[in-house]
Amino acid sequence: MTTAEAATATDYEIVIGLEVHSQLLTASKMFCRCPADYANAAPNTHCCPICMGFPGVLPVINEQAVDYMMMTALALHCEIPDFSKFDRKNYFYPDLPKGYQISQYDRPLSQNGYLIINLHGAEKRIGITRVHLEEDTGRLAHINEDGDSYSLVDLNRAGVPLMEIVSEPDMRSPEEARLYMEKLRSILVYLGVSSGKMEEAALRCDANISVRPRGQQEFGVKTEIKNMNSFRAVERALTYEAQRQIEELKAGRTIVQSTRGWIEDRGVTVLQRVKENSDDYRYFPEPDLPPLVISRDWVEGLRARLPELPDAARERLERDYGLSSYDAEQLTAERALASYFEAALKAGKPDKGGDQAARAKAVANWMLGDLRRLLNAASLDIAESKVSPAGLAELLDMMDAGTISGKQAKDVLEKAFASGQSPKAVVEAEGISQLSDTGELESIVESVIAENPKAVEDFHSGKASAVQFLMGQVMKRTKGRARPDVVIPLLQSKLGQA
Ligand SMILES: [Zn+2]
Known part of the structure; x- marks a missing residue:
């Protein structure tokens, strides 16, 4: 972007609302007893x-799907009405065998909630319009072989429970949209209602985006972006689309309300179709399902079952272990990370001075630094780590005891991670240890001093x-094994005599 373009871009405000679909982790489908696990089955079984x-x-x-959806709604601070119903959303597509999708239109199972994102250290509340239930479609496979092209349909996914979470148009930048998605995914996974796997389309995001001259109250004309299957794609697609809209307006053209697809490898959005209105779906109440009457006991029973959620976990980690807000946020992004952290703290020996906060900080640093790097490189989740929480505690205990140096610990962690051995076993097998024997170090210090008269001269002329x-x-000389806290006093006393 040139300076002139950047100046013009700031004259516009970006407005984003997200529609997120999440499959629910139920055993069976939304309206029948077929298994909801569709990915690992032969087509149409x-x-x-x-x-x-x-x-x-x-x-x-x-x-179970109703329970999961209501738990999600409660976690997002939504109201649950006493009455809800299902509707038919009519449209025709080869992956939709009924010719309609059972969804919820004017009486969703929840409304008026919010989610808090952490934007550069400040909290921002994003409104949730509604969370409702519907069902997934089947899948098409487009085959192209020997000059013959045709499509096959697989209905294993048809009818899998799907929850739609609609936000208010409260986000003002692609970054906010990404933070919202990250937080929402984190909450769904904490609740245990979603796998959160965007790469497998178990969690999908569509975005509505418009721009308006800064200061204007009225919203601009929006477009809807589809096919974003990672957090990065959400941020990139919205950045591209905002810029495209601003350029259209600057050139004196108008924005056409439409649906656009994100083409990941080209980094652009392309027109797919001019947007339908809800009238085009000819919604009407589903005649084959009874309305849902929700008792307060049902709702309160679910509220009592809610686990600790990311915001509460973050506050607890800050309060109980003295972690920085940044570290606590990182460690509570996934429940498995927070569990690993607490297990590693419990497994360790009480730190030298009983300094719990120092140990907590060390565990956080190792988890978010070296261990995360190793996990990423091996494409593993923390739960699959070859170094267990007890293993990490063992490593830190050995450092605290002076058995190994920080530098050696990095090496030991890598070897333990690769082999699955405990850090202690690695240290023993490889003979890794720090040299702290004063007698041995003393003779090394003496010969180093004898061989470097120039440095001794420098020392006496005051060069630290x-x-x-x-x-x-x-x-x-010791191949990095000498303990600095033993060597330094030795050096100073010998130099004083030299
Ligand atoms: Zn079925």
Whole structure:
């Protein structure tokens, strides 16, 4: 962007609202008893007359899906009304065998909530319009072989429970949209209602975005962006689309309300279709399902079952362990990370001075630094780490006891991670240890001093760096094993005599 363009871009405000779909981790589908696990089954083996849309069949509501959706709504501070119903959303597509999707239109199962994002250290509240239930579609496979092209349909996914979470148009930058998605995913995974796997389309995001001259109250014309399957894609697609809209307006053209697809490898959005209105779906109440009457006991029972959520976990980690807000936020992004952190703290020996906060900080640093790097490189989740929480505690205990140096600990962690051995076993097998024997170090210090008269001269003329130089020589000779806290006093006393 040139300076002139940047100046113009700031004359516009970006307005974003997200529609997120999440599959729910139920055993069976939304309205029949077919397994909801569709990915690992041969095509069209997890389906029945109900989810294939045969005439005359009767759907039955999956109670677990209703529970999961309401738990999500409660976690997002939504109101749950006493009455809700399902509707038919009519449209035609080869992956939709019934010719309609059962969804919720004017009486959703929840509304008026919010989610808090942490934007550069400040909290920002993003409104949640509604959370409602619907069902997923089947999948098409487009085949192209020997000059022949055709499409096949797989209905294993048809009827899998789907929850839609609609936000208010409260986000003002692509970054806020990414932070919202990250936080929402974190909450869903903490609740245990979603796998959160965007790469497998178990969690999907569509975005509505418009721009308006700064200061204008009225919203601009929006476009809807589809096909973003990672947090990065959400941020990139919205950045591209905002810039595209601003350039259209600057050129005196108008924005057409439309649906656009994000093309990841080209980094652009392209027009897919001019937007339908809800009238085009001819919604009407689903005649085969009873309305849902929600008792307060049901709602309160679910509220009592809610686990600790990311915001509460972050506050607790800050309060109980003295962690910085940044570290606590990182460690509570996933429940598995927070569990690992607490298990590692419990497994460790009480720190030298009983300094719990120092140990907590050390565990956080190792988890968010070296361990995370190793996990990322191996594409593993923290739960799959070859170094257990007890293993990390063992490593820190050995450092605290002076058995190994910080530098050696990095090496030991890498070896333990690769082999699955405990850090202690690695240290023993490789003979890694710090040299702290005063007698042995004393003779090394003496010979280093004898061989470096120039440095000794520098020391006596007041150059503090001379000690560092000599220290380096001792390290070189001991291959980095010498304990600095033993060597430094030795050096100083010997130099004083030299
Ligand atoms: Zn079925």
